[in-house]
Amino acid sequence: MLETLPPPRFDYGAEVRVIRNLRNDGTHPGSDKGTLLVRRGATGIVRDVGTFLQDQVIYTVHFTMEDLIVGCRDKELIPADAPWVPNRFEFGDKVKAKVLLGIAGEVVASVGDGGEIIKVIRDDAIIETFGTVAYHVRFPGRTLQVPEMALDRAMAKELEPTARAKKQCFWPITA
Template sequence: MTPAFTFGDEVRVTRAIRNDGTMPGFARGQLLVRRGSTGFVREWGLFLQDQIIYQIHFLDADLVVGCRGQELIPANQPWNAGMLQFGDLVTTLHSLSVNGVVAVRAGETGQIEATDQGDDGNSYTVTFSGRWFQVPASALRLAEEFA
């Protein structure tokens, strides 16, 4: 087994990293690192003799997290997926209409149900008041950024 990354390499996580119960001070399932975030490899080791686990220091959050190789890509590799992810609360920047009738007003909050929709990962499936909509990324912002 040969590691794909080494000390000092800058890497990007391709999926949200949540606490699996091994991070003290964080609730199980709590989001630790958003997908698309970059960090630096501190070291690596083996888990159960068949998985390489990389210790990644995410400078923005000043957090060190263990990541599997399949969750990482080189930071300089193109990253096309949007930053929104499943479960995020989002706010619309524009009204959304169905057959010319406004179904969601600008400023309403919904929740991401699916990501990476479309050819370029540029739209999301979002629920607003129990209804599902396919919404372009350009029409959404994280609710916490909008407040």
Template sequence: MDAKFDYGEKVRVIKNIRNDGTFMGSNRGALLIRRGNEGYIKGVGKFLQDQVIYQVHFMEQGCTVGCRETELSDLSSPWIDRKFERGDSVVVRQTLSSSGEVVVSVGQRGTILGLESNQKPFYYRVSFKEVDSEDVNSWVIPETVLLLAQSDPLLTGQVLTRSTQC
């Protein structure tokens, strides 16, 4: 199993990187690096003898994070920049109605379930209510109507400085 990327190569993260429990100083599931960010390969290793893991240093965020090969791409690969990813917490910027009935109010918080269109304008399936782990109020909503919720410091402009090495 050969590594696709080499030491010093600049790469782009193509999926949100969340803490799987191995990143010290951050809660499990917390967003570490948002998709689209670029970093440099600092080291290459193997996990369980069948997965290549790259130590990627993200200079803007001031941290080094372990990434799988499937989470990275080279900078020459086409890139579609969209604002949201599955699992993101979002807030609605305007009231949404269906058949004249309000179904989602301004400021209501929801969770991105997935991308519905893979080209601009982007539309997302957003869940606004769960009952017994079952989605009972989800809608397909254009990207222009949504904002990231202000719960994650990485999303609100605050920089987390971590010196943890993976």
């Protein structure tokens, strides 16, 4: 017995916002598989509504600022006028602590310590508390949940340890 799909949430011409980074899964012509097509938070206009494998609603969305037309699953979209808090960092971005970070009074990351974004957290309670998103950040030896305001973008040069500290550094250095 086939399950029936719920009716589409968005109609032709609806303005929508994508809540995930959209990468080429191999179906977007003209770009390599894995290429970032549209960054989360971008808005677009629904141009068509269809299905995939008879169990997923797919919207053809024209992202006008990027001038790209991309197929999006229902769960990847919200209304464009829904509350949205932009984020500065994405998975894999190198960051550094702007403040001391600690757990139960123990400092686990000092100002300037480098880390890497593992996950963007858009939890309503976190946004309400801090007014911004938070991240899971991997610092040497530990992963912390850190609000965006406590992080700065780090340049590769800033994360390179000094000659004296290289012997004790467990942070992977990449060129």
